[in-house]
Amino acid sequence: MGKYFLKRLVWMIPIVLGVAILVFTLMTFCPGDPAGIILGSSATEQDMEILREQMGLNDPYLVRLGRFLSDTFLHFDLGESWVTGADIGAEMLERLPRTMTLSLVTLALSVLIGMPLGIIAAVKQNRWQDNLCMTFALVGISIPNFWLALLLILLFSVQLNILPPMGIGSWQHYILPAMAGCMGGVAQLARQTRSSMLDVIRSDYITTARSKGVPEFKVITRHALKNGLIPIITVIGTHFGRMLGGAMVIETIFSIPGMGTYIVGGVGARNYPVVQAGTIFLAIVFSFCMLVVDMVYAAVDPRIKAQYERGKRKVKRNA
Numbered sequence: 001m002g003k004y005f006l007k008r009l010v011w012m013i014p015i016v017l018g019v020a021i022l023v024f025t026l027m028t029f030c031p032g033d034p035a036g037i038i039l040g041s042s043a044t045e046q047d048m049e050i051l052r053e054q055m056g057l058n059d060p061y062l063v064r065l066g067r068f069l070s071d072t073f074l075h076f077d078l079g080e081s082w083v084t085g086a087d088i089g090a091e092m093l094e095r096l097p098r099t100m101t102l103s104l105v106t107l108a109l110s111v112l113i114g115m116p117l118g119i120i121a122a123v124k125q126n127r128w129q130d131n132l133c134m135t136f137a138l139v140g141i142s143i144p145n146f147w148l149a150l151l152l153i154l155l156f157s158v159q160l161n162i163l164p165p166m167g168i169g170s171w172q173h174y175i176l177p178a179m180a181g182c183m184g185g186v187a188q189l190a191r192q193t194r195s196s197m198l199d200v201i202r203s204d205y206i207t208t209a210r211s212k213g214v215p216e217f218k219v220i221t222r223h224a225l226k227n228g229l230i231p232i233i234t235v236i237g238t239h240f241g242r243m244l245g246g247a248m249v250i251e252t253i254f255s256i257p258g259m260g261t262y263i264v265g266g267v268g269a270r271n272y273p274v275v276q277a278g279t280i281f282l283a284i285v286f287s288f289c290m291l292v293v294d295m296v297y298a299a300v301d302p303r304i305k306a307q308y309e310r311g312k313r314k315v316k317r318n319a
Contacts, residue, residue, distance in 0.1 A: 008294045012287040017069070019283035020276075024068050027272040028061065037270050038082045068276075078277040083269050088277045092259065098168060099251070099258035103243045105178040110185030111236060117186070118193025122201060123220060133190060140187030149180035149253045166255035177254045181247070185239045192235045196228035203227075230297060237293035241286035 034057060035048040052058055056067065071077040078088040114137075121133040156176060157165035164173050200206065201224050209219050248260035255261075259278065266274030 005291075005295060008291050012284075012291065015287055016280065016283050017073075020069060020072060020280050021065065023276050023279045024065055027276055028064070030270075030272070034082065034272065072277075072280065078280075079273040081266075081274055082271050088273055091262065092277065092281060095258045095262050098256055099244060099247050099260060102174055102177055102181070102247060102250070102256065102258065103240060105174050106181040106185065106243055107236070107240050109178055109182040110189055110239060113182070114186040114189025115193050115232070117190040118195075119197060119220065119225065121190065121194040122197030125198065130194075134194070137187040137190040140183040141191075143183060145180050145184060146249050146253060148183055149176070149250060152176045152180055153253075166253075168256055173254075173256075177250045177256060180253075181243060181250045185243070188239065189232065189235055193228075193232055196231050197224055200224050200228045233293055233296050237289045237296075241282075241289040244282060244285050 033048065033052075034055065035051040036043065039048055039051060056064060059067075071079065076089070078092070080086065081088055081091070117133045117137065121130040124130050153165045153176065156163040163176055164170075165176070167173060197220075201220075206219060206224055209223050210216070214223075244259070247258060248264050250256070251258045251260035252264055259281070263275060263278035265271070266278065
């Protein structure tokens with residue numbers, strides 16, 4: 001299993017490097033002069049030229065790219081913000097717990113609501129329960145999360161005045177953002193769970209379990225759901241990775257000082273080092289999500305584990 005983990009971990013390296021090179025190239029050739037952005041419009045041309053030389057902006061593209069990759073991946077230096085002059089790594093570490101908290105709460109709501117809806121829809125296929133669950137899923141996947149967020153603020157904060165509309169402070173501040181962010185995940189998980197359950201619910205081993213008198217609840221949870229988990233796990237993993245990136249909209253609407261608002265602010269201020277660091281961070285987190293999904297595959301599905309063990313035995317015999 002350790003070799004399987006290392007193999008998947010090695011695959012992350014070219015992915016993250018590719019993202020880093022791409023985002024650096026895009027930021028390099030974007031319109032605008034970094035020296036002018038930092039010094040402002042009142043700076044003289046001589047001052048801007050001195051700053052360009054200090055920042056290495058006059059060096060060739062490949063030299064700047066090599067320096068950027070070395071600082072980022074060898075020295076773990078994400079640079080300084082052009083706007084505040086603060087260390088980007090420190091600012092990201094300060095904001096990361098808020099984004100992670102929001103993403104984890106949103107993911108928990110998506111799983112706790114979406115999977116039961118999908119199971120009910122599969123067990124009650126073509127009945128009113130199935131139609132109701134799938135209609136809810138269709139509505140959930142069609143509603144933009146920013147529009148839903150505004151509706152939730154109007155209802156629970158403006159009209160009912162029972163939940164805070166924005167900011168951070170207590171656990172109550174995460175309720176509305178999590179509700180707004182989970183609807184797409186609930187809909188996607190409900191549809192995928194229903195599809196996976198329908199693929200296995202009429203299998204021979206399900207019929208055999210029922211003929212042995214196994215209670216229907218155990219048939220569904222221990223046999224059908226367990227064997228249909230692989231595509232569901234994929235949806236959960238990818239959804240969590242997307243939530244970290246999609247938190248930009250939710251955090252901006254609810255004024256949560258997390259990674260999303262940090263990156264959006266960097267884009268608005270043309271603070272390119274912040275955009276580069278944020279994009280690389282999201283790429284690393286998403287790659288780790290896929291790594292965790294692969295490891296859960298091996299733990300849940302015996303066929304993957306058996307395939308790895310067979311390959312390991314062949315290598316030993318050939319040696």
